[in-house]
Amino acid sequence: MSQPHHDDHLDRIRLPALRERITTAAAAAEWIKDGMTVGMSGFTKSGDAKMVPLAMAERARHTPFQITLITGASLGNDVDKLLTEAGVLARRMPFQADPVLRAAINRGEVMYVDQHLSETVEMLRTRQLAPIDIAIIEAIAITETGAIIPSTSVGNSASFAILADKVIVEINLSQSLALEGLHDIFIPKHRPQREPMPLMTPSDRVGTTTINIAPEKIVAIVITEKQDSSSTILPPDAETDAIAAHLVEFFEEEVRCGRLTNSLLPLQAGIGTIANAVMTGFINSPFAHLSMYSEVLQDSTFDLFDAGKLDFASGSSITLSSQKGAQVFRELTRYKERLVLRPQEVSNHPEIIRRLGIIAINTALEADIYGNVNSTHVLGTHIMNGIGGSGDFARNAYLAVFATKSLAKDGKISSIVPMVSHVDHNEHDVDILVTEVGLADLRGLAPRERAQAIIRNCVAQPYRGLLQEYVTEAGERGGHTPHVLEKAFSWHTRYRETGSMLPI
Amino acid sequence: MSQPHHDDHLDRIRLPALRERITTAAAAAEWIKDGMTVGMSGFTKSGDAKMVPLAMAERARHTPFQITLITGASLGNDVDKLLTEAGVLARRMPFQADPVLRAAINRGEVMYVDQHLSETVEMLRTRQLAPIDIAIIEAIAITETGAIIPSTSVGNSASFAILADKVIVEINLSQSLALEGLHDIFIPKHRPQREPMPLMTPSDRVGTTTINIAPEKIVAIVITEKQDSSSTILPPDAETDAIAAHLVEFFEEEVRCGRLTNSLLPLQAGIGTIANAVMTGFINSPFAHLSMYSEVLQDSTFDLFDAGKLDFASGSSITLSSQKGAQVFRELTRYKERLVLRPQEVSNHPEIIRRLGIIAINTALEADIYGNVNSTHVLGTHIMNGIGGSGDFARNAYLAVFATKSLAKDGKISSIVPMVSHVDHNEHDVDILVTEVGLADLRGLAPRERAQAIIRNCVAQPYRGLLQEYVTEAGERGGHTPHVLEKAFSWHTRYRETGSMLPI
């Protein structure tokens, strides 16, 4: 393989003794043995290890081996695809978003453990999961003391490096050195010595700027220039604009009623097209001095900075489209004072989410008439991505919003159904449901009232009438949450049989 | 009505000016007007207002009126029953456990808002729910400064009294004055001034021993001797003994593996017969110096104190059987140093639950093969009690255990089903599922593996074979979480039609 030899790659390894650990990706990959648990950097395509995993896939093609792969969240650079195709993945956690891996999971070939993103390192630290044998972490540099400076994400990287006996570092020359100082690495103590997290505003810094480990643990260093994959979210469209407008209108009303100030409360926005579009919608809102306490900072975060709407953004990764990424990383120093990247355990911590009073905006694949939300399982069985941090946020937030387009697949699917085919967020955790049709404010409503609010505000015809029929029939059977169980999934089974949820 | 005139009732109102507010329950009840939102003390039958609500029911019999009633949790003394029968309850939140009220809710007559118990006062404080017009709080005494000393529960009482303009106090002479000093009232600040809760062990005291309000807000004082209702939990039986034994064995193994010490981590135990029996099972365990950080302290808490197993217990209420109650309250000073009662917002706070690393043990009505849990809805539609604090605990705990007997209704119902008919706790929040048959450790397992662990360990025949058939058929359809949607509820619909989940 061709190894880049930029002038600066030695400068990026500031502890000279470590320079002798520089090796090829293939050699580094030899450290990974069959049956190991590997912790890799990477969160929503950013800051992922890029060279060693590909060398692992390469090796597995002639010498098969399998591992448990734990990351921050999803990876870029087709890493999950290539590892899947090479048969390397026996187990995968806590999140993924790759079509090839997804298909293998859905065939039952890869055991996928879909977790709340704040929980993985808690479970590792308390040895409730098998220990990490080796960590592979992308870095912009290694300091004079052998500490790792992460790149565009923190994710679980710090705890992986701390918990593993051996660490492989990928120094990525394409990642800007201006990222140095952006990170805030805070690691909670073991119980019962654990103390309150001293974080009181999104901009508070409570940790160190580097991942501090014993340098002897670094067994190999690989140099690369391979870039982060760009995000592939779609631009806002008429429907996402309508969703954003309904939400802005709702928040304006909250401000008018004195429940929120004009800077609202710290915002969290989920991944994907809809959440990004919703955030973009705040550009043309009357709100000012907004802040974000989120996981992934997408294009919209920087649009909001540029529009003068956003004062500060805390996240665990920066994941941008290629155009936005080129601009942002070129001008990073301009944004840097207003940014911090944290471990996902901190960005998603129940303690902080409740204390700050986060407004959490996440996306549903489908929701039901009572406000239960399915964010993960297509037709109840086939995983899309995973629950991610949406459960950390929705349960503990000041306000939990879920957004979805009311229709999918050209109207053959209604995203509002009698009963969701999989529950990620139950009615207790869903305060606001919004589609392009409108917004249902479910706070303080009983299930029968929730059903009326959702059907009236969020559903387009002809599904609105069909849901009303269902509710009427269910109501005759009685109950706090009326259902006709034998028809609860009839829309899903009809889609499976006929290709449409609409009756023929 | 006959008003008790014990020697001490004036002594219990230590601010003399307030003594003129003493009145009858009927007169006090006149403060409650049609359409009001009333906040009443009471948590799992303890420390509930007992006289004024009954006078309200009395009055409504000739002069109908309706209110929104918010409490800590469930009430005793048939308060919910009598208010329901008198038609007083338009809305009720956040928890109930009364058969008459339950039936009215299930008929759709009372709008019941079933909430995470930590959230109600957060929503009131931020005016996301309609404001409390009047609070009715049971107290053992009022101090020299007009502060309220609660009785056997704290629940939401402190915030109700702080948020309401008017407060009615019921001084209960049957409640021991030895309760004074037991309470620890901590009220979080408004955001964005909110600080970390300084609580680091279950025994830490972070607040005041009284509910401090302006004495002018106390518009009426009613004197009573009416006792708390006793808990009606059943004694342990062979099945609950088996559940407890499986759990003790599991924890012994955790200690052997070095994941827990011999004093485990602070325990939370849910309400009802099964949770109480499980805790009782710790008496004959090798563990020592246990602690509890829970909501309701039931008989088992005091059995564990007496057995020398338990060092400290933090809760929001003390709810005991009549026999245990007589003994405990007689000897309260003996236990007092090892007890604290907190607002339910603190006992159930995500921040504290995660920091302390709670072991949360709650009860399922039914669970499914993937480990989703229904704790509230019989056959998916009819509410039993409510989610209570189980969601606060299970989501944020170190370890979330759910227990259930494998069979209900003489075996006509399997409590392990293909798909739960209502989801209160999804697979991400259920680490351990235990029945009298055995225990499934679900940590780090993918859904298909979870199904095998649950069917093998938790299910009795003939349901075990039937579930295995379902899993096989579902697996052929594929998916991360395989299901045959049109049969997912077939067991429930069969029970509805034939009176048994078993095929004929």
Ligand SMILES: CC(C)(COP(=O)(O)OP(=O)(O)OC[C@H]1O[C@@H](n2cnc3c(N)ncnc32)[C@H](O)[C@@H]1OP(=O)(O)O)[C@@H](O)C(=O)NCCC(=O)NCCS
């Ligand atoms: C739910 C989620 C997939 C939506 O992503 P998105 O890009 O905003 O949404 P889209 O509307 O583009 O939908 C994505 C796909 O789901 C499909 N879809 C939408 N609703 C559907 C439904 N009810 N049934 C089946 N498929 C549906 C869309 O058609 C689209 O399919 P395609 O990829 O084949 O075009 C995504 O937000 C997610 O994975 N969320 C879970 C994790 C999470 O919330 N994280 C936030 C904190 S990390």
Ligand SMILES: CC(C)(COP(=O)(O)OP(=O)(O)OC[C@H]1O[C@@H](n2cnc3c(N)ncnc32)[C@H](O)[C@@H]1OP(=O)(O)O)[C@@H](O)C(=O)NCCC(=O)NCCS
């Ligand atoms: C789930 C809960 C009802 C169990 O209570 P319990 O007293 O331990 O359990 P039991 O086994 O005695 O069951 C209670 C009733 O449910 C019935 N039941 C049990 N499993 C059932 C099932 N799968 N389907 C229908 N009914 C079922 C029992 O037959 C019994 O009925 P009965 O009252 O007519 O005799 C109770 O724990 C609860 O309300 N939990 C939710 C709130 C909570 O978890 N709080 C904890 C933190 S506050």
